[in-house]
Amino acid sequence: xxxxxxxxxxxxxxESGPWPSFVTGLKRLAKDKDYVxxxxxxxxxxxxxxxxxWKGGTVGVRGYGGGIIPRFTEIKDAEGKPVFKDAAEFHxxxxxxxxxMHYNTATLRQFCDIWEKHGSGLIALHGQSxxxxxxxxxxxxxxKAFDEINDMGFDLGGAGPAVRTxxxxxxxxxxxxxxxxxxxxHREVLNTFLDDIHRPALPYKFKFKFSGCPNDCMNSIQRxxxxxxxxxxxNIRTDEALAKxxxxxxxxxxxxxxxxxxxxxxxxxxxxxxxIRKTDNISSVAVxxxxxxxxxxxxxxxxxxxxxxxxxxxxTGTDKGATILMGGKRTLKIGDLMGTVVVPFLPLKxxxxxxxxxxxxxxxxxxxxxxxxxHERTGEMIERIGLVNFLEGIEVDIDANMVSTPRxxxxxxxxxxxxxxxRINAKKAAA
Amino acid sequence: xxxxTPAAPLRKAIESGVPDNKPHLHPTLLKNYGNWKYHDxxxxxxxxxxxxxxxxxxxxxxGTQRQMDVYTIRKLCDIADQFAEGFVRFTxxxxxxxxxxxxxxxxxxxxxxxxNGFPVGGTGNSVSMVSHxxxxxxxxxxxxxxxxxxxxxxxELYNEFKTExxxxxxxxxxxCCEINCGGQADIAIIIQHTKPPKINHDxxxxxxxxxxxxxxxxxxxxxxALVNGKPSLEVDEKKCICCGACYPPCPxxxxxxxxxxxxxxxxxxxxxxxxxxxxxxxxxxxxxxNNAPRWPEVNAVVGNILRTYKADARPWERLADWIDxxxxxxxxxxxxxxxxxxxIDDWRGSRANLNASTHIRF
Numbered sequence: 102x103x104x105x106x107x108x109x110x111x112x113x114x115x116e117s118g119p120w121p122s123f124v125t126g127l128k129r130l131a132k133d134k135d136y137v138x139x140x141x142x143x144x145x146x147x148x149x150x151x152x153x154x155w156k157g158g159t160v161g162v163r164g165y166g167g168g169i170i171p172r173f174t175e176i177k178d179a180e181g182k183p184v185f186k187d188a189a190e191f192h193x194x195x196x197x198x199x200x201x202m203h204y205n206t207a208t209l210r211q212f213c214d215i216w217e218k219h220g221s222g223l224i225a226l227h228g229q230s231x232x233x234x235x236x237x238x239x240x241x242x243x244x245k246a247f248d249e250i251n252d253m254g255f256d257l258g259g260a261g262p263a264v265r266t267x268x269x270x271x272x273x274x275x276x277x278x279x280x281x282x283x284x285x286x287h288r289e290v291l292n293t294f295l296d297d298i299h300r301p302a303l304p305y306k307f308k309f310k311f312s313g314c315p316n317d318c319m320n321s322i323q324r325x326x327x328x329x330x331x332x333x334x335x336n337i338r339t340d341e342a343l344a345k346x347x348x349x350x351x352x353x354x355x356x357x358x359x360x361x362x363x364x365x366x367x368x369x370x371x372x373x374x375x376x377i378r379k380t381d382n383i384s385s386v387a388v389x390x391x392x393x394x395x396x397x398x399x400x401x402x403x404x405x406x407x408x409x410x411x412x413x414x415x416x417t418g419t420d421k422g423a424t425i426l427m428g429g430k431r432t433l434k435i436g437d438l439m440g441t442v443v444v445p446f447l448p449l450k451x452x453x454x455x456x457x458x459x460x461x462x463x464x465x466x467x468x469x470x471x472x473x474x475x476h477e478r479t480g481e482m483i484e485r486i487g488l489v490n491f492l493e494g495i496e497v498d499i500d501a502n503m504v505s506t507p508r509x510x511x512x513x514x515x516x517x518x519x520x521x522x523x524r525i526n527a528k529k530a531a532a
Numbered sequence: 533x534x535x536x537t538p539a540a541p542l543r544k545a546i547e548s549g550v551p552d553n554k555p556h557l558h559p560t561l562l563k564n565y566g567n568w569k570y571h572d573x574x575x576x577x578x579x580x581x582x583x584x585x586x587x588x589x590x591x592x593x594x595g596t597q598r599q600m601d602v603y604t605i606r607k608l609c610d611i612a613d614q615f616a617e618g619f620v621r622f623t624x625x626x627x628x629x630x631x632x633x634x635x636x637x638x639x640x641x642x643x644x645x646x647x648n649g650f651p652v653g654g655t656g657n658s659v660s661m662v663s664h665x666x667x668x669x670x671x672x673x674x675x676x677x678x679x680x681x682x683x684x685x686x687x688e689l690y691n692e693f694k695t696e697x698x699x700x701x702x703x704x705x706x707x708c709c710e711i712n713c714g715g716q717a718d719i720a721i722i723i724q725h726t727k728p729p730k731i732n733h734d735x736x737x738x739x740x741x742x743x744x745x746x747x748x749x750x751x752x753x754x755x756x757a758l759v760n761g762k763p764s765l766e767v768d769e770k771k772c773i774c775c776g777a778c779y780p781p782c783p784x785x786x787x788x789x790x791x792x793x794x795x796x797x798x799x800x801x802x803x804x805x806x807x808x809x810x811x812x813x814x815x816x817x818x819x820x821x822n823n824a825p826r827w828p829e830v831n832a833v834v835g836n837i838l839r840t841y842k843a844d845a846r847p848w849e850r851l852a853d854w855i856d857x858x859x860x861x862x863x864x865x866x867x868x869x870x871x872x873x874x875x876i877d878d879w880r881g882s883r884a885n886l887n888a889s890t891h892i893r894f
Binding site: 212216257282298431 | 542543544545546547548549550551552553555556557558561562565566568569570571572581582589591595596597598599600601602603604605606608609612613618619620621622623624626628631649650651663664665666667668669670671672673674675676677679680683684686687690708710711712713714715716744747748750775777783788790791793801803804805806807808810812822824825826846847848879880881
């Protein structure tokens with residue numbers, strides 16, 4: 102039995118209502134832990150005063166420079182002593198999950214046992230960077246908990262100016278839209294940078310994210326410095342049985358309004374079966390006895406919409422790989438930046454393909470480490486130095502897929518134009 | 533006399549990195565890895581995937597509170613052991629998924645989850661769980677809480693989580709400062725400070741690396757100064773945009789304020805490439821009070837936007853697609869939200885956000 106609870110009139114109001122309540126969970130932990138009794142008191146104080154009361158500091162595990170998020174209370178009495186003394190330290194241990202966030206229950210139960218023994222018993226699945234967050238341990242217990250978690254085969258994630266923990270979608274393990282082995286890419290890339298994850302020494306954070314298709318379930322384009330998004334180069338595959346089944350259920354109005362009309366590049370048409378073009382770039386599938394969908398794959402931008410609506414009837418191609426975009430981040434400091442195309446297509450089939458992905462990551466991190474200013478993200482660096490300089494630095498050739506439009510102003514000296522044309526022609530001739 | 537016990541050698545960390553996913557995959561997922569053919573949704577909260585070999589798997593998705601006590605996690609493990617061969621996974625929005633190879637187990641498992649308070653849903657065109665941050669529970673710079681805001685909101689959106697009645701999927705996020713760790717979303721709730729930082733000049737010299745703080749300011753409003761004989765910093769309050777960027781590197785520049793740290797609502801973020809290109813979200817409301825423990829004013833605005841979208845958007849239109857069709861003036865008209873001068877962008881590159889055409893819907 103733990104000590105008596107502090108009154109928590111605000112938090113009590115978060116126990117009603119149908120959604121699972123974290124407060125109810127904390128109260129259950131507080132039955133046996135003085136630590137959590139004081140955590141609830143601490144949080145209630147924030148609710149009453151509408152302010153936060155944790156400050157950072159320096160807590161780590163042996164051999165690593167990051168991965169622990171230290172928190173010390175700032176709710177002190179007149180003598181400077183913590184008011185909630187059992188919760189004076191409330192550190193989080195960030196641990197990298199398996200790709201796709203799959204777990205066998207034996208692993209989760211072992212996490213629970215370790216964290217019940219050494220920590221608060223509160224685990225967040227997962228943080229916004231993808232970490233398993235073991236929330237709440239004293240400085241003394243951080244190393245003990247880490248040792249046991251580490252013995253299970255799990256390792257700390259990133260914090261500070263480091264390569265951060267990554268995320269990959271459910272992907273090949275359960276999704277027909279997967280265009281590469283997301284888990285393999287995730288592990289091979291991240292495990293190349295363990296030193297940069299565990300010992301923060303970059304100009305600022307660097308995030309990789311892995312999505313298996315352009316639906317980008319990992320939100321990589323907006324939230325990662327290097328986004329690996331699956332795509333394909335050949336034709337959309339079709340399945341007549343599934344297409345007819347879909348049409349029988351949904352009918353012509355939905356086919357027209359929800360599929361054909363929503364294609365962003367008007368690549369899809371409905372035609373009489375006899376009028377379907379028979380050229381190399383055409384995918385087609387009958388939806389009834391007389392009509393069929395015709396897709397011109399040269400016009401298709403692989404947006405996924407029609408495949409999302411008619412799952413299985415339409416499917417990604419087989420010449421698969423990824424588009425790599427770089428420089429995504431949220432506001433601070435210069436404003437939001439989307440990742441932009443750096444490699445339009447990188448095949449991801451063979452081990453050598455995956456090695457090329459790792460090499461690209463290495464070149465990018467090397468260039469970032471050398472050239473970014475302190476606290477400057479990759480996207481901000483690209484904005485400062487220009488895409489062309491960045492591409493030269495990571496040894497990637499320019500491509501018209503990298504721009505929405507060519508230049509819209511004349512403020513450039515084009516004196517090297519002829520040399521550049523000659524260089525491109527020579528390269529084409531050699532290929 | 534006994535010799536002193538030699539100290540045990542200190543354990544060295546094993547830098548094992550990202551663990552292999554294979555030991556954590558349900559056997560049917562492992563067997564059909566990379567070989568799935570299509571999926572459908574037999575009911576809200578359930579996905580049914582079929583592989584090229586003909587194997588089938590049913591996935592049951594349930595909402596969690598994300599910040600989970602060990603008893604909750606063990607209960608979820610019990611359910612997984614009983615119905616789902618002992619495997620689970622989590623989505624990016626902290627929903628838990630159970631994979632079931634036997635269709636007959638789907639309904640009993642749903643019953644067991646609901647009996648234990650875990651709502652089944654969050655698939656397809658539903659409102660999924662709000663992705664969120666740490667807030668007052670653990671963050672060192674929070675303007676508000678996270679888990680509490682989300683709990684309040686999901687209580688109200690409970691039925692929208694459990695049904696698939698929205699035009700398309702709705703992703704939401706909350707963030708307790710403008711860094712926006714919650715991320716881009718169809719609807720996002722983010723702290724918006726309205727007063728410049730209050731500086732504790734006694735502490736700046738000892739706590740802050742002053743040139744770093746000066747460099748963080750997006751509008752160059754901070755400069756070194758000597759205050760009461762101590763090296764400190766001062767803020768040009770006319771220039772200050774109250775973003776709070778100076779606060780993480782320099783906690784004595786207190787930006788959080790119980791009254792003046794407000795909440796803003798943003799809409800139309802979309803990371804998927806489906807249909808249009810990905811979009812960033814746009815601010816549509818601000819000045820909402822940080823009204824713990826249940827934030828009713830925020831819930832009212834979010835509920836209103838969702839109801840309007842639900843009634844007016846066409847199938848497959850995400851919030852951004854819907855606004856693209858009806859136009860921003862009608863968005864403000866239909867939701868009744870005031871369009872104020874603060875919603876006209878004046879940050880760098882902002883002229884691209886002005887209407888350079890005569891395209892106007894009357």
